[in-house]
Amino acid sequence: MMARQSDFHVKLFVLGREPATWPAYDIPADLTFLHYSRSRTDVGGALRCARDLRNALREFEPDIVHAHLWAAALFSALAFPEARAKHITHVRDCRAWLASTQWQCALGRQAARILMDRVQSRFIAVSEAAKDYTAHHLGIPRQRFEVIYNGIDGAAFRPTFRSGLPRSRIVIGTAGRLSHDKGHDYLLQSAAQLRDRGVDCEIRFAGSATDACRRMYVAMANDLGVADRVVFLGQVQDMSEFYGDLDIFAFPSLTEGLGVAVLEAMAMELPVVAAAVGGVPEIVSNREDGVLVPPADPTAMTAAIMELIDDPALRVELARRGRQKVLSSFTLQSTADRVAAMYTRLVQRSAHA
Numbered sequence: 001m002m003a004r005q006s007d008f009h010v011k012l013f014v015l016g017r018e019p020a021t022w023p024a025y026d027i028p029a030d031l032t033f034l035h036y037s038r039s040r041t042d043v044g045g046a047l048r049c050a051r052d053l054r055n056a057l058r059e060f061e062p063d064i065v066h067a068h069l070w071a072a073a074l075f076s077a078l079a080f081p082e083a084r085a086k087h088i089t090h091v092r093d094c095r096a097w098l099a100s101t102q103w104q105c106a107l108g109r110q111a112a113r114i115l116m117d118r119v120q121s122r123f124i125a126v127s128e129a130a131k132d133y134t135a136h137h138l139g140i141p142r143q144r145f146e147v148i149y150n151g152i153d154g155a156a157f158r159p160t161f162r163s164g165l166p167r168s169r170i171v172i173g174t175a176g177r178l179s180h181d182k183g184h185d186y187l188l189q190s191a192a193q194l195r196d197r198g199v200d201c202e203i204r205f206a207g208s209a210t211d212a213c214r215r216m217y218v219a220m221a222n223d224l225g226v227a228d229r230v231v232f233l234g235q236v237q238d239m240s241e242f243y244g245d246l247d248i249f250a251f252p253s254l255t256e257g258l259g260v261a262v263l264e265a266m267a268m269e270l271p272v273v274a275a276a277v278g279g280v281p282e283i284v285s286n287r288e289d290g291v292l293v294p295p296a297d298p299t300a301m302t303a304a305i306m307e308l309i310d311d312p313a314l315r316v317e318l319a320r321r322g323r324q325k326v327l328s329s330f331t332l333q334s335t336a337d338r339v340a341a342m343y344t345r346l347v348q349r350s351a352h353a
Helices: 042-058 070-079 101-116 128-138 184-196 211-224 241-246 262-266 298-310 312-329 334-353
Strands: 013-014 032-034 062-068 088-089 122-125 145-147 172-174 199-205 232-235 250-252 272-275 291-293
Touching: 013 042, 013 088, 032 272, 042 070, 062 070, 062 145, 062 334, 070 088, 070 101, 088 128, 088 211, 088 334, 101 128, 122 128, 128 312, 145 312, 172 241, 184 298, 199 241, 199 250, 199 298, 211 232, 250 262, 250 298, 262 272, 262 312, 272 312, 291 298
Parallel strands: 013 032, 062 088, 088 122, 122 145, 172 199, 172 250, 199 232, 250 272, 272 291
Antiparallel strands: none
16 A cells, blocks of 8 residues: 555644744645643643644544654643544654653653553554563553654665765764764764774764753863864754765664664665664664664774774675665655555544444
């Protein structure tokens, strides 16, 4: 089954406020902003958001309510109309609160279980790792989960000619918000080790950051003596251009549902070195289409990068196989088709109930 836009009437509800600048995406759906501040202390705003969403769902009368990420899952479960609609929760990551022993997190898990049971939510997990993690920590039967891998647009992320190659300075990049759980601390340490081994390289970080976090990582780069080798680009609008000017993609994340940035880099035919966490080993087969290293291990990351620098044939072969894997198994169309098939099964099951 190939998912077609004409098969579905989609209405998209966004919990927050409309942004001042809107990305140039063609969104084939009616779009409604619910204007929730997303502050945990804004109880009144949360109740208004749930009320408005409930009223909108009653008017729309959907067959499927598909909640993307946990905040949307909880709000939509609270607002769920008394109707035949089916509820889906999309799990994209392995959030720390699901495993935390703090009482606030335990209370949040209990509330999530109650709400998910109330609406008999089915779950889409972006990887087997995300499924196992969520099912275990939330206490939800694995039978209620279906794994549907994220996909990317292979036409938007494709190999480009890198002007200026060969060049003396190796350009290594990573993508993800600037934070400790993305493992950026360890990539900075790896940059220092590469310098000590005489490698002339530049590390580029693409991803948003708070001012405090950015200052912390700038200070860390200075302390390690690699400030002249590190570039913090902030949020990058054209990621294909970012990937297109790299020689190697490094992904040192400490926790990951799947790792879309890894898929994008592989589609761009970049050699990938990634930490073997979460769903990443479900994307990268070690030494077949990339290199996997232990998480939080800058020495292992450095050794893998050095091997790719020293072995151009290996670099090219891993990159070639990586793109082939993405085009065969991780396309946007295949993801859409599998989600559409799940919608159809749930609606048909409801009609025959």
